[in-house]
Amino acid sequence: MNKTYSNATQTFLSCLVLLAVIVPFAFADDPRARGIMEKVDARDDGDNQTSNMEMILIDKRGNQRVRRIASFSKDKGEDRYRLMFFQRPADVKDTAFLTWDYDDPDRDDDQWLYLPALRKTKRIASSDKSGSFMGSDLNYSDMTDRNLADYDFFYKKELDVKGVKAWLIESIPVSKKVIKETGYTKSLLIVRQDNYFVIRAVHWVKDGGYLKYFDVKTLEQIDGIWVATEIQVTKKKGKKLVHKTVLKLDSVKFNQELDFEVFTVRRMEKGF
Numbered sequence: 367m368n369k370t371y372s373n374a375t376q377t378f379l380s381c382l383v384l385l386a387v388i389v390p391f392a393f394a395d396d397p398r399a400r401g402i403m404e405k406v407d408a409r410d411d412g413d414n415q416t417s418n419m420e421m422i423l424i425d426k427r428g429n430q431r432v433r434r435i436a437s438f439s440k441d442k443g444e445d446r447y448r449l450m451f452f453q454r455p456a457d458v459k460d461t462a463f464l465t466w467d468y469d470d471p472d473r474d475d476d477q478w479l480y481l482p483a484l485r486k487t488k489r490i491a492s493s494d495k496s497g498s499f500m501g502s503d504l505n506y507s508d509m510t511d512r513n514l515a516d517y518d519f520f521y522k523k524e525l526d527v528k529g530v531k532a533w534l535i536e537s538i539p540v541s542k543k544v545i546k547e548t549g550y551t552k553s554l555l556i557v558r559q560d561n562y563f564v565i566r567a568v569h570w571v572k573d574g575g576y577l578k579y580f581d582v583k584t585l586e587q588i589d590g591i592w593v594a595t596e597i598q599v600t601k602k603k604g605k606k607l608v609h610k611t612v613l614k615l616d617s618v619k620f621n622q623e624l625d626f627e628v629f630t631v632r633r634m635e636k637g638f
Contacts (some may be wrong), residue, residue: 380409398521405474413621420435422611431602433454447466448464449634460480461481527565536554537553549571593618
């Protein structure tokens with residue numbers, strides 16, 4: 367065979383193989399579903415927010431542990447800074463958690479956890495973000511907003527949820543890196559049509575064969591901003607409850623006087 371022809375043939379076949387890999391992913395995304403999720407992402411969630419949070423940890427036998435947390439958040443352009451101080455009980459008092467949540471999809475969010483018993487601040491590595499946050503059913507990746515570029519979205523159907531119209535959207539990570547960081551292989555999201563709020567999410571957990579359900583139990587408008595003031599996060603294996611976390615917010619306020627100096631590791635280590 368002519369060498370030039372052989373090289374051309376090999377190049378052509380290589381391109382076909384490459385296209386076979388790329389094309390299904392390039393055309394996988396659903397424009398209608400992505401449009402809905404872009405409006406979810408653009409929804410006004412307020413700024414300069416302060417609130418108190420009750421975190422209730424419930425095991426499969428119904429035993430409860432209750433934690434109280436003071437929470438603060440502030441926008442910096444399209445980025446968001448969050449700081450949480452655990453106030454009680456005694457075994458978690460003065461533990462603090464700081465997040466710098468970047469809008470840039472090419473930039474990893476920064477997270478730090480301060481452990482007062484050790485007088486040590488731990489930076490949360492990307493490889494650790496699928497781990498449990500303070501023994502709850504949230505992981506570290508749940509504490510930041512999802513980057514839309516990390517997912518393909520698919521419109522499934524329209525639903526009626528307690529008299530409110532909603533959409534069911536499937537979310538698929540675009541890479542193994544995203545799966546590793548979040549711990550989820552796919553998700554189903556229920557989005558209210560009137561305010562673009564995700565009122566339920568079901569996540570398929572990568573390890574262990576678990577399903578994790580995020581349910582907004584109470585949704586309120588505070589200063590014109592929609593706020594989930596009660597969320598239940600339930601982890602199940604089959605039909606069996608493994609663990610549950612209930613989050614309740616109160617004293618939610620927006621447009622408070624918050625300086626960027628509040629959202630630093632040094633300030634976090636000083637305590638509430």
